[in-house]
Amino acid sequence: MKQTSVQHHTFFSRCSSSGEVFIPEDFSNEETLIAKTTDQFVRQEILPLIEETDDNRRQMVRSLFEKAGELGLLGIEIPEKYGGFSLGKKVSGLVAEKIGFGGIFSVSYNIHVGVGTLPYVYFGTESQKQTYLPKLLTGEWIGAYALTEPNAGSDALHCQTRAVLNESGTAWLLNGEKQWITNAHLADVYVVFARTKEGITAFIVERSYEGVSVGSEEKKMGIHDSSTATLILEDVEIPVENVLGEVGKGHRVALHILNMARLKLAFSNIGASKRALQLAVQYGKERKQFQTALVDFTMIQEKIANMVVLIYGAESAAYRTASLIDEELLDVETGNELMTKMSPFVIDCALNKVNCSEVLDYIVDEAVQIHGGYGYMQEYEVERLYRDARINRIFEGTNEINRLTIAKMLLQMKPPLSGENRQPNGRNDHYIQQAKQILKQSLKAISHFDRQKLENEQEYARLLADMVKNINVMESAFLRTKKIIAANGADHASLKSLMTDVLCEEGYRQVQAAGISLLSAAITDQEQRRMELDAIQHLTVPIYTNLFKKKREIAKAITETARYRS
Structure with a gap:
């Protein structure tokens, strides 16, 4: 792939010091x-x-x-x-x-x-x-946002909704249908994307305009409480003053606003995850089987600990990203400034969206499992959380599309993952640095891929994205815990130290497995493949620890409070 120089102010090149990172x-x-x-x-x-x-x-x-x-x-x-x-x-x-x-x-x-x-x-x-x-x-x-169409989902910019400028140049005539519009029946104003002869253009469409109508409510698996329907546009006359941004450049509005929406969705998923954990722990303390509370069974403790650890990692990464963006957008007032400042954060926002939506899915699934048969009953809140969670892996770009985006942009970075040539600071940092080494090897192995090859063999993109996701979470949690220890001492961070231990050790194992899979497939020369795989297998990492014991300690600490606390 032709390497385009991309300046990335992301977790790869900033905030390597715990004193700098926001927690x-x-x-x-x-x-x-x-x-x-x-x-x-x-x-x-x-x-x-x-x-x-x-x-x-x-x-x-x-x-x-x-x-x-x-x-x-x-x-x-x-x-x-x-x-x-x-x-x-x-x-x-x-x-x-x-x-x-x-x-x-x-x-x-x-x-x-x-x-x-x-x-x-x-x-x-x-x-x-x-x-x-x-x-x-x-x-x-x-407000509402109308981008998706019946035949334009993940490929949303190939929409069929059309806008034609009238002869006097005073108004646009808009025709088309937008599908699955959240807030459709509630909204007073919509941001609508349509194809013009100049390209995709964003329009401000008020509900009161003649020709605007809304279809019936969709019957959905979850999120029953939100309005979701088709927005129908029939010869809607839009004043030229209602063009949002520049004519023909609406794709810039769509892509950059969706980028920020992915981060906001990540935070919403964190909140739902904390609620599901709280419900699971409360039920586990009350429910007894074989004269023993559920939370006293070690397999249940493992589930609770996994939930807590995932939330800690997701939370650490998301707030770190938000802080970096805040620094960049401090004085931004125009769309052009936004595009310049936000472009480097496409990877970060996509990573958080993918991670937090999948963390939520795991946690609500385990919360239902802890509830047993009752978790399947609608009178229990956890049943609704389970159904509502599923849409988040589809919202704001499917996780598959986001993984492709992460991989493509990662391969455009020049040089990739620069600035990481230092001695590890402790066992968890050692895991992080070696995980980055595996990622570098993997990037090198597919550096010759062009865009079309990556599109055709998307498994490589999935593995790359998952490696980056794990490294982001590992490093964010590590820096967070390190900062807490520096401020308050190790005694005040014992629980978070345990969670970081689990994140880094398990995260490294996942990165290693992904790297082995990618290199095994990408390198066709057998001798070269053997050398690269041997290099991964012989990386020096700290000896693995008894994670069962650590998870039991985490679960017991959380069970005492019956909720997650930052």
Whole structure:
């Protein structure tokens, strides 16, 4: 593949020092108060409504938007100039996490504050911002995002919806259908993507425009509480002032806004994961079999520990990414500035989306398993969490598409993974450095791949992406724990040290297995293959430890509090 020089300010080239990395423990008192306010909102306003009938839900969700607006939860990322708070990705992630398990509201909320609002913030004209942002941040209006079509899912930019400029050049005539639009029946305004002769263009379409209609609600496996329907556009006249960004360059709006949406979705998944863990531990403490509480069985303890460890890694990586983005977007006001600053973070956002959605799937599955037969019953909350979780591996680009994106961009980095030539700092850092060495070997083995070959043999992309995902989590957790120890001493970080031990040791084993699989397939010369595989097998790593014992300690510590605490 032709190597294009890409400057990446990602976890590969920044924050190798624990003192530089942001961790959840760094949140200020004011930011923690925002989190508590959000948590209180979910528990007092959202959870009591989950059992309401479908007929009542749409009006209840609109009411929840208004209450969220009153609390300031819709304006976290909106500039102060328009009534928002300009608090950035870390705090917006914190709020999304807390709302993450509020089933009746979480999906609608994420769409509204993310893809339903941020296009105006970064790509809107001053007039568009003044018109729409004040309404969106109060909950007076609800936003939606219309990209997907019946024949354009993962390949969304090959849409068939068309827009033609009228003869006088004053308005566009819009025709087409957009499928699976979240907030479809609730929204007052949609960001709609259509094909023009200049290319894909983004339009602001108000619900009140003649020719705009919404189909019936989709019957879904999960997320029953969110409105999902087809947006129908029949000869809709759109004023030229309602073009969002530049004509023919709507793909820039779509790709960069979706990039940020992936990170927000990751935080929402973290919140749902914590809720599923809490429910599993509570049930495991109450339920007895053979005169013994479930949490006292070591196989159940292993499940609980695995859940906790995965959350710790996901949380560490996601907040680290959000902090790096906040640093880059500090003074960004225009779409062009956003594209320049956000381009290096495509890998990071995709990694977090893939990791957190799969962590959530694992955790809700194990939570149902701990509940046994009761977990399959609808009167138990964990059953809803299980069904609702499944869509996250499809939302905001399937995990397969995201893995392809990660691999393609990784192969464009020049030089790949530079700046990592130092002595490891302890056993966990040793695992991390050797895992990176395996990744470098794997990248070298397929460096000759062109784009078409990677498209045709996607298993290589999957393995690369999974190696990077594991390394990102390992390093983020390691730096987080190291920073906590430096600030408070090892005694105050014993549990997090155990979790980091598990993440790094198991993560290394997973990277090693992926590297062996990739090199075995990619290197056709038998002697060269033997040399490369021997190099992996003979990497010096710390002796493996008794992870069963560590996991039992983790599980017992979590069982005492019955919930995960950052």
